[in-house]
Amino acid sequence: TTVSVWIPGDQLLLQHPAIQIAEEQTTREQIHIILIESLERLRLFPYQRKKIVLLLSAMRHYADRLRTEGYQVDYIQAKSFVEGLQEHARRIQPQQLITMAASEYDTRYLQQKELEKLIGIPVTVVANTQFLVELYSPFANRKETRHAVMEPFYRAMRQHYGILMDGKESPSGGRWNYDELNREPLPRQLSVPPIVTFAPDSITQEVIELVNTFENGVGTTTHFEYAVTHEQAQQALNDFIECRLSRFGPYEDAMSTQGSVLYHAQISLYMNIGLLDTMEILQAAEAAYRQEQVPIQSVEGFIRQILGWREYMYWQYWQQMPDLRTANSWNAQRPMPQMFWDGQTRMNCIKHVATRVLDSGYSNHIERLMVVCNFCQLAGVKPYDVAAWFLSCYFDAYDWVVLPNVIGMGLNADNGRTTSKPYIASGKYIDRMSNYCKGCTYSPNKRTGPDACPFNFLYWNFLIENETRLRAGRSNQNVLGLRHINDQERLEIIQEARQFLQDTLQF
Ligand code: SF4
Numbered sequence: 001t002t003v004s005v006w007i008p009g010d011q012l013l014l015q016h017p018a019i020q021i022a023e024e025q026t027t028r029e030q031i032h033i034i035l036i037e038s039l040e041r042l043r044l045f046p047y048q049r050k051k052i053v054l055l056l057s058a059m060r061h062y063a064d065r066l067r068t069e070g071y072q073v074d075y076i077q078a079k080s081f082v083e084g085l086q087e088h089a090r091r092i093q094p095q096q097l098i099t100m101a102a103s104e105y106d107t108r109y110l111q112q113k114e115l116e117k118l119i120g121i122p123v124t125v126v127a128n129t130q131f132l133v134e135l136y137s138p139f140a141n142r143k144e145t146r147h148a149v150m151e152p153f154y155r156a157m158r159q160h161y162g163i164l165m166d167g168k169e170s171p172s173g174g175r176w177n178y179d180e181l182n183r184e185p186l187p188r189q190l191s192v193p194p195i196v197t198f199a200p201d202s203i204t205q206e207v208i209e210l211v212n213t214f215e216n217g218v219g220t221t222t223h224f225e226y227a228v229t230h231e232q233a234q235q236a237l238n239d240f241i242e243c244r245l246s247r248f249g250p251y252e253d254a255m256s257t258q259g260s261v262l263y264h265a266q267i268s269l270y271m272n273i274g275l276l277d278t279m280e281i282l283q284a285a286e287a288a289y290r291q292e293q294v295p296i297q298s299v300e301g302f303i304r305q306i307l308g309w310r311e312y313m314y315w316q317y318w319q320q321m322p323d324l325r326t327a328n329s330w331n332a333q334r335p336m337p338q339m340f341w342d343g344q345t346r347m348n349c350i351k352h353v354a355t356r357v358l359d360s361g362y363s364n365h366i367e368r369l370m371v372v373c374n375f376c377q378l379a380g381v382k383p384y385d386v387a388a389w390f391l392s393c394y395f396d397a398y399d400w401v402v403l404p405n406v407i408g409m410g411l412n413a414d415n416g417r418t419t420s421k422p423y424i425a426s427g428k429y430i431d432r433m434s435n436y437c438k439g440c441t442y443s444p445n446k447r448t449g450p451d452a453c454p455f456n457f458l459y460w461n462f463l464i465e466n467e468t469r470l471r472a473g474r475s476n477q478n479v480l481g482l483r484h485i486n487d488q489e490r491l492e493i494i495q496e497a498r499q500f501l502q503d504t505l506q507f
Contacts, residue, residue: 001025004032004074004094006085008102009055010398012062012274014230017126018098019071032072032092035059036084039077045388046216048361051269051395053211053221057204057228058273064203065229081110082118089119097121101128103314104399105321132278133311136160149420151177153315154308163282164289164303172289173296177304178249181297185433186254192262196239197225198232218341218393219358226269226395233267233275240265241288249298252305253366255349255434260356260363265302268396269361271310282307305365316404316418324403325384327414330422330466332380336389337505340372345504347454348440349430350375361395368394369423370430373410377424378458379501383413421474424462427453447485448492454500461497464490 003022022031037059042052063073074092078084085097097119102108108125116123128134138156155176158164164172186192200208208221227233244263251263270276282303289299317324339345343355353367363372368390376386387406390397408418427444431437437444437453446452447460463470463479470479485493 001096002030002032002092002094004034004088004092004097006034006036006097006099007062008081008099008107009035009037009059010103010273011100011130012058012230013130014277015129016100017129018100021124021126022098028070029072032074032088032094033063033066034074034076034085034088035063036081037075037077038079038081038084040080042214043216045392046218048218048358048393048395049211049214049221050219050224050226050361051397052214052217053204053207053224054226054228054269054395055273056210057200057207058275060203060207061229081107082115085115085119089121094121096124098124098126100126103128103130105317106399130274130278131311131314132157132161132307133315137315139315150308150312153312154304157307157311158303161279161282161307163307164286164300171300173300175300178297178300182249182301183253183433184250186251186256186258186262186435188435192258193243195244195261195266196236198227198235200224201228204228219361227275230275233270236270237265237267237276237281237284240267241284241294245285245288245302246294246298249295249301252301252364253433255364255367255371255430255436257352257435257439260353260360260367262364264364266362268310271306272396272398272401278306278310310401313401313404313409313418316408317400320404320408320414320417324407324414325387327407328383329413329415330377330380330411332377332382332411332413334379334381334501334505336376336381336385337379339504340389346441348442349434349436352436357393361393363394366433368405369410370425370433373406374424375455375458377411377422378455378462379505383407383411386411416473422470424459424475424478425455426459427455430455448489448496452496454504457493457496457500460485460490460493464494 003026005018005022007016007018019031019033037056063075066073074088076084076088078087099111102111111123111125138153138160158171159168166172204224208224211221227236244265247263248265254262256262267276267281271278271281285299285302288294289296339350340354343351343358345351349371353363353371357363373386383406387402390402390406391399404418408414410423412419412422427437431444441451442453443451444453444456447456463482467479467482
């Protein structure tokens, strides 16, 4: 019997469960593996060109790997996934199609509800193995999951998977959480080791030429130097563990004009398309700790990002879809400011972050949360507009992570389901954690006046506008600061915020 396996481009797994199931049913020569470059999907947003190069080059390398392993590979360029699959079904006439559940809502909907009818052959959708929470869910037996929070989720995941544990109950090092040691700004004299880069091979060159013909998009394909194979991604991971993990913890929330990577791993782009395996990453990081190469605060901080934050985002996405896409509990109505699309602004922090994202596809997690999302929350930008900017510009941005991370965590627009209170801060926070303010025309120490940092009057304006709601939530601490602001200054804050939003956002 002929069996076809459809592998979406973000599922380039070395051990693919859909292929494994097909192997149980027929011989390798009878297995046709379908990979589709869908024009419709590639044009859903004006994507970061480097992101498209990464995705297509990784898909083409994956196809070559499968061919050398003896599979028939049907690599299709089509208008849409459906057209590609219909064309394949007509040509090959397989007895069935096997596919792994997509991590994104729309594609999974297509696989589970529509595909069989559309292609006229039986479709088997197997469980997704890219996320550990698909195999074990800490809150599965809870009736009320509305107020599930990340910390207990993370601890349960560590216990269940035995990651960084001494025995069944005790966290290694004696504590679950080292966050308070992990909030250091970058010292001036520290020079960060550069990350490993990869020169484009002929397959990547070909993809670059193709992507250069795309009219709409963000950034350029020049200086594309990312991993496109499993082996290269593994090298990138090893390099992180060897050279940067030991300092990841203390500086994970640091921001600098030097760059965004600093001591971060920059492996999310590989994980999110299946070039790296989550459990292998966790075990490699833990092994470095066991061999006393890295301190507990760093390894715990790193494992928290993956087994805690990343898995929790994915879990929240599936709890809240499809409503999450339109969630807007702060009723924010302004459009995404142009400065994020061109980097043209006098706000030094946003200028650096936006320019870097547009150019390279990356900024670190704290810049995403406390510069971009913080600004957009304070300025009342529509949640889905912010999400669309992320989806377009970041090379690791996919629906399952952007919607909970931006709409839920960053903008608190899902009625507090992802995080119970908004992540908001004034310019003082950015000044403490970065060197952006030193080169800025605005002053992080002024609340009002012509050179006051916009984060400051927007922050206080947000507190004034939402005082009652914030008091009722978990943000009482922030609101307490309003006691020190007299009526006259309140008025100035409101007026300056209004003026700034009108001038800068043309709204
Ligand atoms: Fe950003 Fe304000 Fe600092 Fe300027 S002063 S870099 S706008 S936080």
